[in-house]
Amino acid sequence: MCTETKDQPNGETKVSESDATLVESEADENASQGAAYSEVGRFRLRQLSRSTQFVISAALILGLTMTFVGNLVTQSIEDATVQAAAETGARYMENFLEPFVQELGTSRVIPEETIQTIDKLLSETSLSTHIVSVKIWLPDGTIVYSTDKSVIQKKFKITEISNALAGNITTALDEDIGVNPVDDVEDAFEKRLNVPLYEIFAPLREAGTGKILAVGEFYETAEALQREITKVHKKVWLIVGTATISMLLLLFFIVRRSDLIIRKQEEILRARMREQAMLLSNNAFLQNRVDAANREFSRINELTLRRIGADLHDGPAQLLSLILLRLEELDDSENAANKEVFEMVRHAGQDALDEVREISLGLALPEINDLTLQEALVLLAARHEDRTDTQVDMELEALPDDVPVSHKICIYRFAQEALNNAYAHAGGKGQKLSAAYRDGLLEVQVEDSGDGISAEKPGVQARGRTHLGLVGMRYRVESLGGVFTIDSAPHAGTRAKAQFRI
Template identity: 75%
Template sequence: MCTETKAQSNSETLVAESDQTLVGSEAGQTSSGGGPGGQSPRAKLRHLSRSTQFVICAAIILGLTMTFVGKLVSQSIEDATIQTAAETGARYMQNFLEPFVQGLTTVKELPDATIQTIDHLLSSTSLSTHVVSVKIWLPDGTIVYSTDKSTVRKTFPTEEISLALTGKIYTELDNDFEDDNEDAFERSLNIPLYEIFAPLREAGTGKIVAVGEFYETAEALQREINNLRKKVWAIVGAATTAMLLLLFFIVRRDDKIIKQHETALEWRMDEQARLHSNNAALQHKVTTANHEFSRINELTLRRIGADLHDGPAQLLSLILLRLEELENSQGASDEEVLEMIRRAGEDALNEVREISLDLALPEVTDLTLHDALVLLAERHEERTETRVELELDALPDDVPIAHKICIYRFAQEALNNAYIHAGGKGQKLSASHCEGLLEVQVEDAGVGIPTEKPSVPGRGRTHLGLVGMRYRVESLGGVFIIESAPHAGTKARAQFKI
């Protein structure tokens, strides 16, 4: 049963975007019922747009205000119209009736001839078309003349004529008539009337000797008042509607601007939060990578020290020991010992050169990534006397120098591992670039990476090299993947967004 071992970079999956909403919309309050149907009017109002809320509030306030204004203006116009008509009628009736009441300063009733003259004038002149009834009151409330003869010489309360006795002209519409006996005749006509009281004065002295009351048909006056009311309400309604529409368009435009700014601010704050989260995650990864690099560098230095101690140092120690033996032989020549010293010196020199070659970075600054990988393969083949299969697609020429060095070191370490642990069997170096993703892969056909811990001290260099490759790749935001299975070889892959 094959077991596949994979080591994958933590940077393969980016930090998920923060789902915290920094600028949230205000939730509507619900009523004690809790359900959508149980929301209070205030909660429902909050769900509406600002312009709609403004229109509703403005309509209520302006509606009440303009209704009050309309009623006040229409009532004022109605009172002014009635008063004007009353004053006009009163002046006319004063001129008509005052000549007939001059004798009331000495007597308390009108002669029959005067009454007949008034009756004749009222029935034969144009007054009969709009004046339906006339009364003349004495200051004590006695009626001395009336179109309705049944009320003549009768006395009634003086409340109605009290204003006229003070010299003022008073008028009222028929809907204000009280249920008095003196108005029975006029009420029986069943037509709209308005009642006018005017003071009648004595010629020369101006003393009020009587009060003239007459009833005039109010149909024309009411039509005029109704027309004026319609005009007033039309003007008030048009003005209210115009103000509401104007304010609505202004508020709606400002509401759209506010919403656009809120949306832009929300997006910017969300983006800021996401970037902050990503930056924090990247900062953490950089800090971790720095720590790991320090640890790997320390381990690498220890490995180099161990290599120098176990290899060239031991060989040099052997050479020195043999040299001492030659000195102690008192000049006797020993060709076998000299040959052994020569071989040990050559081996020490070769090991020092190999270690130096691993530490020294070739001049890749002026080379393209393609040429650098070709050079790496050639040098590896020359050093190990093995073959490396190259499969390089079209690679970008503007790869940053940091990425170029990282890729070179990654491929160099992977090929060294392939030579050491797979005997150079099936070595293959491939690279491709597609849709901004640069991928470099080194594979071999060896026995794979063992899952158990090494039993021999110093043989854990493979795992140390994998950790170093991983953090080297991740430090530049890349993804490191290692795939291996027993007797199925090993694949090391590095991916970069370039």
């Protein structure tokens, strides 16, 4: 077939600035709407179950893959079927036409008698039922014979002639002949037949030498071939469709089963998470109750200590004061022995009174509600220095002013007990009270440079006040969520530390 190419000049198109702006705005609006629709589609897809999402994805991927495979297989079968039919027809036509082209070895025309003979054979034999047109081409593209007599001795340039001259059989299924006619004059006759055809180009050789003298082209009806190809297509697509659906169903059941297992495990995990959340809530509630109980216990303990201090001050201290006053009234004896007994009793009573007053002062907590933590620690150190006639080094950094009262009481008692231990067991040597607040952590420390707590003989002190004092300090600190540590070694002093997260 000849092909004609037409060139069309490019026309200039002018677009006004307003039109361009309108086009851009519409494009932006369409783009935004497309993005919104895409987002809605993704959201709806995420709402589906895993197995449904898998089936959709697998159907797309597997469908595209199997469509490609099906097209490839059907096209291959179609090409093979057409080629086989063409080769069979070509062999038949070679035997039919080659006797009539032997004269082309010495001439460029076929005699009229030969033309009439070919026409008669094509019209009166069984070839007329399936061969609708025949052409014989010279190597230069000239038609020397044609069922359509109007193209004889006309010259056309088509690629199929070159392929046939190279010894190849070329075929093509022209399903659109007569449906979409083009301006190819050489096959206008065949297009007017308005039936599906396939054309075959076959070399025609010289007898004895095998030299290619011409190219035979003939058009054969393709109805039977098309029916066969359609039948093959249906079989191929039935197999491909069945295989695709079978694979999708198999994969769906596998993924569905896995999805059900995952959902079941998720439900179990959610139930356990709910249980854990409930336990955590209960633990938090219980912890709050414990903290409240500890604070209440600390408050009651302080009230108890105050009451004991007040009772000591108002009871035994007053009685001892009265005894000392009456002893002074009786201080008129001239007997040396009685005088000595009197002085001993008076000194013992005075010592007892001083000790009771000291105990009462230690038990009575100063009113620290209106004091900051820093002021309370300074007051504690001053009282300890007055009571023990020792010196306490202070190293207090900037401390928060809004420390809860329960924590202030705990820190005051911790530092008081630690300083008492430092005086009792280290003689007040190297006493130091320090406090710091960094990154929400409040740290209070009391240290001395005494002999330390012996690790080899803890029993003597463990049975006395030291053991009870350490236990009390630890309990006070830990009851408010703090951390208590004691660091001591023989001849290396003792360091007691309390830390709170405020």
